[in-house]
Amino acid sequence: MKPMLVVVFFFLLVRTAAGEDMDLRARAEQIMNRALLASRLATPLNIRTEVSYSASGEDGIAKRGSYVRVRGTDGALREEFELGDYRMARIQDHGQFATHGHWVDIPYPVRKVMEFVPYLPIRFEPADVITGIDETKRNGQAAVCIQFVTVRGEDHNPGDVCVAKADGTVMEWHDRDHAFQALSYGNVQGALLPSHFVYGEGDKLAIDATVRWTMLDARPDEAFAAPEDWQHMHSCTTFAMPAPKSTPQPAAKGGVDAPVLTVEVRLHVRPDGTVSHAEVLKPVRGDLDAEALELVKTWTYQPGACEGTKQFFALDAEVRFQGR
Numbered sequence: 367m368k369p370m371l372v373v374v375f376f377f378l379l380v381r382t383a384a385g386e387d388m389d390l391r392a393r394a395e396q397i398m399n400r401a402l403l404a405s406r407l408a409t410p411l412n413i414r415t416e417v418s419y420s421a422s423g424e425d426g427i428a429k430r431g432s433y434v435r436v437r438g439t440d441g442a443l444r445e446e447f448e449l450g451d452y453r454m455a456r457i458q459d460h461g462q463f464a465t466h467g468h469w470v471d472i473p474y475p476v477r478k479v480m481e482f483v484p485y486l487p488i489r490f491e492p493a494d495v496i497t498g499i500d501e502t503k504r505n506g507q508a509a510v511c512i513q514f515v516t517v518r519g520e521d522h523n524p525g526d527v528c529v530a531k532a533d534g535t536v537m538e539w540h541d542r543d544h545a546f547q548a549l550s551y552g553n554v555q556g557a558l559l560p561s562h563f564v565y566g567e568g569d570k571l572a573i574d575a576t577v578r579w580t581m582l583d584a585r586p587d588e589a590f591a592a593p594e595d596w597q598h599m600h601s602c603t604t605f606a607m608p609a610p611k612s613t614p615q616p617a618a619k620g621g622v623d624a625p626v627l628t629v630e631v632r633l634h635v636r637p638d639g640t641v642s643h644a645e646v647l648k649p650v651r652g653d654l655d656a657e658a659l660e661l662v663k664t665w666t667y668q669p670g671a672c673e674g675t676k677q678f679f680a681l682d683a684e685v686r687f688q689g690r
Contacts, residue, residue, distance in 0.1 A: 386495045394496045394512045398527070400534040401487040407557045410439040412582035417483055419575035421449065421475035433479050436582075436589045444589045447476050457592045463599040464592030471634070474645060475573060478565060482546075483577060485560050487536045488527060493518055504528050504537045516541070519625030521650065533558060542649065543568035554579050567649075599672075608635045608667035608679050616661065620689025627651065629658040629685045637676035639667045647682065658685035 415435040422428040431449035442459040447467075454467035454476075490496070498513040511528040525541035535558050538547040545566045552561035565573045592598065618624065630647040644662045646655045662685065670679040 390499060391490075391496045393499060394514070395490060397499075397510055397512060397529055397534075398487055398489060401529050401536050402489075404534040404558050405485055405487060405536075407484070407555060409555070410441070411437065411555060412439055412585055413437050413554070414580040414582060414586075415483060416578045416580070417479060417575055419475075419479055419573055421479075421571065421573050423475075423571045424569055429475075431475065431479070433476070433483060435483065436586060438585045438590065440585065442585070442590045447472070449473050449476050452476070455596075457590055457596075459590040464596040465599070466593075466596045471643070475571060478571065478573060479575060482560065482563060482565065482575070485563075487529075488539060490514065491516070494525075501531070502528075504530075507537070508532065509537055518650075519627055521625075521627055543570070552577070552579065555581070602672040604671075604673055606671045608639065608670040608681060611639065611666045611668055613665045613667075613683070614661070615685065616657070616687050616690070618688035624689030627654060627687045627690055629654055629687070630682060631658055631662055631685060632680060632682050633662055633665070635667050635670065635679045635681065637669050637678060639669045641665050641667075642678075654685075654687050654690060657687075661685060 413436075415433075415437070417433040417435075419431050419433070420428055421431055429450040431447075433448075434444075434446040436444040438459075440460075442457075444455070444457045446455040447453070452468070452473055454465070454472065456463065456465040493516050494514045495517055496512060496514050500511050500513070502509055502511055504511075508531040509528045510531055511526055513524070513526045516523040516525065523542050525539065527539035528537045529535060530537055533551075535551055536546075536548060538545070540546075543566075547564050548560040549562040549564065550560070551558045559579070560577060562576045564575075565571075627650050629650050631644050632647055633644045634642045636642050641663050644659050646659065649655050662683065665683075669676040671677060
């Protein structure tokens with residue numbers, strides 16, 4: 367097996383340096399554009415979306431959760447989240463915001479469910495090299511599967527995505543330890559959206575979710591009326607994101623030409639400018655992911671503010687490992 371892997375990686379390095387097959391890439395992007403159109407709502411809707419799911423992870427504890435989302439044609443949005451003992455709700459309506467519960471420290475499984483509701487298919491990035499397209503079958507249905515490798519320096523991450531030939535919907539995709547499978551679809555005003563899906567990240571996380579949609583005859587004004595005991599906010603006319611004060615990167619190894627692996631993280635910055643916690647957005651390698659999280663917890667920022675008042679903020683950042 368080892369010689370075979372060496373040959374494969376050598377081929378990918380040569381292929382990347384020389385440029386990928388652009389006809390193959392154009393076909394892959396055409397397939398994913400069709401998937402995007404198949405699952406895109408054509409117009410804003412007054413709609414209620416209800417998600418029920420189970421989430422389990424490395425701790426072996428399975429939790430039941432729910433996500434209720436009410437949307438108005440004017441952009442108003444109400445969201446309610448539950449997972450085990452966690453509760454949170456928020457409303458956004460014409461520049462006014464209201465929250466109830468711990469909206470800053472949203473559990474990881476809740477955030478992952480939000481990524482898939484409403485669902486949009488993945489898009490290929492410049493770092494994704496298309497290596498093949500096959501016609502096959504998945505669950506008895508004709509499918510087209512695209513194989514790709516995400517190349518970042520010397521890191522080569524193989525993945526694949528399969529779509530149904532009949533309607534262009536995404537059936538499943540895999541990317542390192544991440545896996546998604548749509549077990550069934552529902553028709554929402556012509557848009558095909560997953561009504562039952564499973565998602566996993568190796569031993570870290572497993573989610574099994576079902577989705578139900580209810581079309582509303584009119585804007586549900588009562589859904590967007592926040593109780594007085596909620597925390598009320600409004601859009602900022604003067605707004606400042608946290609600014610880095612001390613954000614050291616890991617020491618470089620191997621010289622200036624050594625390849626760089628980048629770990630993307632999301633930071634939660636307190637009103638005093640320190641980092642309360644962080645999570646990895648795109649895992650790269652277990653040891654580097656863990657090291658990145660420990661490092662960013664030492665970072666400090668000039669606090670962010672709304673109307674001059676310092677507040678909690680979430681922002682994304684990169685930790686770059688050179689020669690690792």
